[in-house]
Amino acid sequence: MPRPSQSPAQPQNESRKRGRIACSQCRQAKIRCGLEQIPCSRCERVGLDCSINPSYRRVSKNDKVKELEQQVQHLHEFIEHQHDGVLPVSRSSRGSSVRNSADPYHTGTINYDPSPQSSVSHSAIAPKTGHIDPPPNQQDAATRVLGRITIPQKQTRAMFATYFKHYHHFLPILEPTRTEATYYHTSVLLFWSVIAVATRQLRSDEDLLSRLAPELNQRLWTTLATSPVSLATVQAMLLLSCWPLPNVRLWTDKSWILSNLAMNTSIQLGMHRPGSEIGYSKETLSLTRGDIADRACTWFASVALCQSLSVDLGHGPTAHFDDWTVRAVCEGSSFDDIPSELRHSLMIERTNHDALLLLSKDAQSPFGVPTGDNGFDIIWECERRFDELLSTLESQLSLTNRLDLQHARLHIQCIYFLYDEDNSLRLPGLLRAYSTASDIVNTILSDETSHDVLPYAPLRVVRIIFNAALVIFRILHSTCAAGLDYKGGRLLFNAAAFSMRQLSVLQKDKDQPLRASEMLRAFWRAAERNPSMSSQAPKLHIKSRLGASLAYDCLLLFRNKSSDNRARGPDAPTQNNQAPTGELSQNTLSPISNELPDPIFLPAVPPTDLDLSIFPEGILSISPNIDMTDTLWLQDIGYPAFPDIEVWQR
Template identity: 30%
Template sequence: MQSSRRTDDESGSSRTDFGADQADKMSSRRKACNDCKQQKLRCDLTSAQVLTVSDYCSRCRRLGLACRIDDGFRRTRKRRQPTDLESEIQSLREQLRASQSNTSTSSQHNGTDWPVPAPVGTPGVVFNTLNQTDIGLNFSPVRPDSTPVSIDFPDATTNDADLQCLTTRPGIEPPTQHHASPFPLARPRALGNIILQIEEIDELFNMYIKHNHPYLPLIAEKKSPHEYYERSDLLFWVIMAVAARRHKSQPTLLPRLARNVTDLLWKTLRSMSHSISTIRALCLLCTWPFPTSSSTSDPTFMLVGIMLQMSTQMGLHCAFDAQDFAKVPLKLDTSEYSEWVQTWEACNIVAISVSIGCGLPLFSQVYESPSASQFESSSSESPFYLRLQIERFRLRVSLSLARPMPTGGEGALTRERSMMYHLLNLDLDELEKECSGSCDTEAWYLLAARLHLQAFYLFDHFAMEGYKDRIVGLFSTAYNLVDLGQRLNARLQGFFNHCPFFCYQTYVNAAFVLLKILTNGFFNPIVDAKAGKQLLESSITGLRQMSVANNDLPARLGDIIGFFCALPDPAVVGGVTLIDLQLKQVRNRLSMSVVGPHSMAVGHDGEGDVTAGEMPDGEAPRPSAASPISSGEPVIESGRMKKAAKAAAEAEAAAKGAAEELKKNIQEETKAEFE
């Protein structure tokens, strides 16, 4: 028995020694501090007990962090941080509403059921410009899953804050403008999963000022980007997104910004705390929208309407009487007045340009800018003065000629339109005299205005007086516009890389005008077909240079023009006789109607596809116009294009001799007419 007891004592002591050894090993194991463990970095901390700064690990000493080891510390997943912060904000708001209701000393009465408004920070359903799935836009501030709850109506002695969003009682609201600090600190900025360092922010801002700012001088060049962030985070991130369009060192920055800036945009609009900086951000975003492969998913025209309504609601159109639109005393000094006037002018320019580029009428009334003669500056000193006169002329053309023409060549409406052409051309000549001596960019805008006017000639009947001369003048205008664009692009900065999006739309319009007239059997021998074809081919290169993302609208329209240029029989596009030039398929898209029939031949809104079997001489197929950006979806054949190519081949084989004879007759008639 004694021996067995001795054996048990020895085994117990051995277990105790083993546990002590394990404890010594655990205590001697080197541990990482909290910050190094969070970042998954190697920590050179030697002692578990940190008493002085000298005991800190090298990383915490270098970064000035508090180096410590907590027994219950666990790493926090960064992807969960936004969700946790959003939940915390939601709980704090609920506590705030509960405290406000508890502190109310007024009597309560039973009320009806009202839906609970969602918090401002909760993002709704937003569009994604880089994905081609059709997603509805949710502007409602009410969450879909919210259930009606009972809310009591307070009496007249209740605080006005309790009635926010529930009644229309007038109340004193604070000014909506953000007051930035006089000396904002330069620091990294974050939006969602995007973090921009100070050097990256300065680089992008300098790129914007150098390349994009001259086209729409809406912001002050001398201010730092951090000052704009203090005034409006939306304006800051829109500037970064515009500059990121050509940021070669970070090619994925633009797609990531497209998603996050879009979320920020809708959250800002839903907050109803709008300011002049929000309107400026919308101006820039409508001028350089995010790339998309379909115009049906482009929200630019919708954002233009929001921008105009916000500007009118704030009183930018009546800046001298801004007090009429404010609930608090408001008096603008000279600099603030100038800022309001220039912002309203920029809104007018952007709205009219987007309207014409999309081929859609602008129903919002555009007021004249208030006179600046009451202050020291003159209206002619505004950086938008000449450009605004050009855009107002284009709007006048749209309002005067938007009514569809009758199919025949007789009638009072036809004579009225001829007189309207004459008057509008006289106004344009006066405008060109006023803008003489301006820069080449203003000259390009003047050509765009003339193209917008003369593109309506394609709606006219061929029997109208002076029809042939007008079509030749239209060809000359389109030729000069494309040629000037090529010369502007030859400069160091590059016109095609940084021009606004509506410049691309005007450029496409001019290219399709050249295509339609050059492929018409009647006008081909009249105009300089060789030079026109060379310029048309160079326009394809220009459109591809305007492209920002793979398979976006400029790239796709360039492929469509290239496809039509390569057809064996060009008469498929422009027709053979004088009658075939008239636009009959699309007649309600203003001057952009000339683009419609050709893009729909490949698919509605350019969304069809071109396959190798339809290409002449076995050329490689062009990118699928229906596929999303950067997607690898297979190419689908288009029945309409196959029929068009087949009809062209049959016409070329069966009527080649007749076409030559017809061409000779047309040349003889043309010479006799011009002699």
């Protein structure tokens, strides 16, 4: 469309030009430039290099900061590689050289080599890694650096030896024959993840893990956000999901998220299709039969770990257990080179998955479980499946896999807590849950290797023992305890609390196992001060977490009681540690109208002057290292937060 002609009365400004141009420094600072001569008054006063460039464009601070960050990162990598005797490589050349090599840790088009040995010369490329190893004389002098953490290579070699001796058999996804230098040049994240696991029981430097944790956590999320996914990244996520860093708290524990991310990343890399990785890669990559086995083991471990953590949190069944590779491993029809520890773990979690899936299909309530007698029949069928699996694998199971199988059975049996007490089938189910919980503790006590295994076991074992102890606690302090050996149950409970302390990490601050152990002792002392609990049937206010609802319900009690004590204050006027009348009557009210509350939530009303108040202030003072400003600090043993719901439904 033609432009309208300019009015003759309008002044002609096309030929006018700016008579003054600001200098580059003033234009960058967005300051009016009094440029009469070079340098201008501002540049002369500040001491800047004054120049005039009509084509100059301002540079934003964000771009400048990013450029500086890249320079710092390049210098940091240069220093690290100088320690290792290897010069840093640019991103483009590093990517092309690695992807065209025989490195199973990077994605690429797969040229499957059926021979057990790689066709690539060992003198040029490290076996199964595709990374150039530094010369032997420079390897010995290397020092590993992560942020402010510096460890000589001699110590890292000892830590890798510790990892493969004490931790590897729990999660057999790494290759023990590879050197620590090979792992370092393959993936810095995987290298330091192994170091973090190996230092959990390091007595020579108990503060190392506490100093390493924030640096490794930053490296983890930076790698996930900026680097391409690889086999080494998946393996690092699995290690940190199995043995979380000790500084994780209520809002920072992302073990289940990491395990899910590792499982989905494995699918993206084609690990669930051994021998067919060509459809999941872009570049050429040569893999040996051993490399493909490593990828398959990582895939199976991610599926099993994700399901086990999902059970701990009460999230129900996860996906991918119908995959043909998982079925083949569980049925023993393929993958003969898979370690038996991993195969048994996958079989247990598959049975667990099928049981939870059976419950969810017939669920007729918002709590995710079937209602009526149909629910009891399904739970009984699930128990039978676990009994069959136990009879099949009983003589082959390791200590941790035996505990996993017993805990999977206990998780199903804890669903009996979700039903009303007027059903005659509920009591036998709760007694079977008590028997299973007792078997878990007895398994630890009777196993001759438990003293050597527990200190290095995954953190999930803490939750297994914790849940078993809670079942013993709730059954013995209820009407279900008739005919049970109270003294024997108390011994099992104390043994469980002691066993959890063995899994504690050596560091200055108390970690999750220590806090959970002290919480159990506080529960028992509180129950002995409140004998009215034994006259009531066990009820739960939280019922939406399947078998994990019991643990969440007990943690809710601690949260509410600690909040009440802080609201009352340490100087509140009380007599014999009793709450004021107004508060006592308020706490005694049930959240459900016209119904008695759960007895464990009732503060005691002593008929005499005896102190029978549940959870007095002295009991709640568990540890000076706990941050009492967090009202949910007691859930730091590994469980997420509760929703703040004012009305608890049945």
